[in-house]
Amino acid sequence: MDPRVREHAEIVVEHSTNVEAGDNVQIVAPPEAEDLVVALYEKLGERGANPAVSLGSDRALRAFKRASDPADFELPSHRMASIEETDVFVSVKAAANTNEGSDVEPETNAAYRRAVKPIGETVMSEKRWCGTQFPAAGNAQDAEMSTEAYEEFVYRAVNKDWEAQREHQERMVEVLDPASEVRIVSGEGTDLTMRVDGMVTENDHGENNLPGGEVFTAPVPDSVEGEVHFDKPVMAQGREVTDVSLSFEGGEVVEHSAEKNEDVLRAALDTDAGARRLGELGIGMNRDIDEFTYNMLFDEKMGDTIHLALGMAYEETVGEDRERNDSALHMDMIVDMSRESRIEVDGEVVQRNGTFRFEDGFEE
Incomplete structure (x- = not known):
C-alpha cells in the first residue's frame, strides 16, 4: 500500500478524531476509497476501537431521489439510531463521477437536505467527526490533473505538520x-x-x-x-x-x-x-x-x-x-x-x- 495512505489514516485516527480504545467508529466511504478504509481499519485495530463501514454511493442516492416523491422524504430513523451509538464518525469523499447527481431536480435535493438535517446536526454537535478526501480518478478529472498529479496535490495538503x-x-x-x-x-x-x-x-x-x-x-x-x-x-x-x-x-x-x-x-x-x-x-x-x-x-x-x-x-x-x-x-x-x-x-x-x-x- 502507498505509505501516504497509511500516513493519511494515521492523521485521521490520531490527530483529527483522537480515537480511543472501545470507541465505536463509523466510516462512510465509496468503493473508490477502499485503500484508505483498509488503512483506517489497521489503525483502529491498533487502538482497540470498534469500526464499521457503510457504502457511500452517489449512484444509489441519485436513483433513490429520482424515484421518490419529495413530499415523502422523512428522517431515516435507523440511520439516526446508528449515529446515536457512534462515538467517532469519519466521512470519506471519492468519486468515479462527480456529476452523478446532476439530473436530480434542485427542489428534490433541497427537500432531501431538510429531511436528513438532524443527522448532520447530531454528528457535528455531539460526536467526534472528520470529513476527508481520497484522491480518486473522478476528482482528478474535475481538477484537470492526472491521477498521479492529483494524488501528490491531495497528500501535500493533507499529510503535513x-x-x-x-x-x-x-x-x-x-x-x-x-x-x-x-x-x-x-x-x-x-x-x-x-x-x-x-x-x-x-x-x-x-x-x-x-x-x-x-x-x-x-x-x-x-x-x-x-x-x-x-x-x-x-x-x-x-x-x-x-x-x-x-x-x-x-x-x-x-x-x-x-x-x-x-x-x-x-x-x-x-x-x-x-x-x-x-x-x-x-x-x-x-x-x-x-x-x-x-x-x-x-x-x-x-x-x-x-x-x-x-x-x-x-x-x-x-x-x-x-x-x-x-x-x-x-x-x-x-x-x-x-x-x-x-x-x-x-x-x-x-x-x-x-x-x-x-x-x-x-x-x-
Whole structure:
C-alpha cells in the first residue's frame, strides 16, 4: 500500500478524531476509497476501537431521489439510531463521477437536505467527526490533473505538520476573534460588511475537515450589507454554478444572479428561511492548496481566498448571547483575494492582495 495512505489514516485516527480504545467508529466511504478504509481499519485495530463501514454511493442516492416523491422524504430513523451509538464518525469523499447527481431536480435535493438535517446536526454537535478526501480518478478529472498529479496535490495538503499550521493560523484568530466588524473588498463586484462581535473565531487545523487550513467565524445574521461577487465556480447538486453575485440588505439576500445554472442557486436560496442569510465567513490559509480543483473541501482552504456560506452557522462559532442562523443549507462560495482586494477588521487593513499583515511583503 502507498505509505501516504497509511500516513493519511494515521492523521485521521490520531490527530483529527483522537480515537480511543472501545470507541465505536463509523466510516462512510465509496468503493473508490477502499485503500484508505483498509488503512483506517489497521489503525483502529491498533487502538482497540470498534469500526464499521457503510457504502457511500452517489449512484444509489441519485436513483433513490429520482424515484421518490419529495413530499415523502422523512428522517431515516435507523440511520439516526446508528449515529446515536457512534462515538467517532469519519466521512470519506471519492468519486468515479462527480456529476452523478446532476439530473436530480434542485427542489428534490433541497427537500432531501431538510429531511436528513438532524443527522448532520447530531454528528457535528455531539460526536467526534472528520470529513476527508481520497484522491480518486473522478476528482482528478474535475481538477484537470492526472491521477498521479492529483494524488501528490491531495497528500501535500493533507499529510503535513498540523501543529505548525495551527500556530500560523492562530495569528489571524487573534485579529478576528475580538473584532466588531469585517469588510471584504475585491475588484469592482465585492464590497461587503458584516458584524462579528460576540461571535467565536475557530482555527481549523485538520480536525473536523482534513485538509484543514482556514480561520472561520459566523456573521451576526442581520448585519450583512453590500454586494459580493464569487469569482470562483461552485459545484452544487452535481452542477457548476458560475459568477454568482448576491446583494444583501439587513442580512438577507435581496438580489441574486449567476451566469450558469442560476436555477440551482435559486433553489438553494429557497431551501428555508435561513438560506438567504450568511452562516460563515472563512479565510483560507493553507498555502499547500495552490490550485482550484472544484472540490470545496480543498478550495475553501486555498491561500489568498475567503469564502462565505449561505445558510447554517456552526454552533461553535456562535456566542452565547447571539442568534444562530439555522438552515438545512450550508453552501460555500469563494472570492479570490489575490488581486485588487483587501480585508479590513474594525477599519484596519489586515490582508491586502492575499498577504496578511503578519507576513513578509504586506503593503500598508
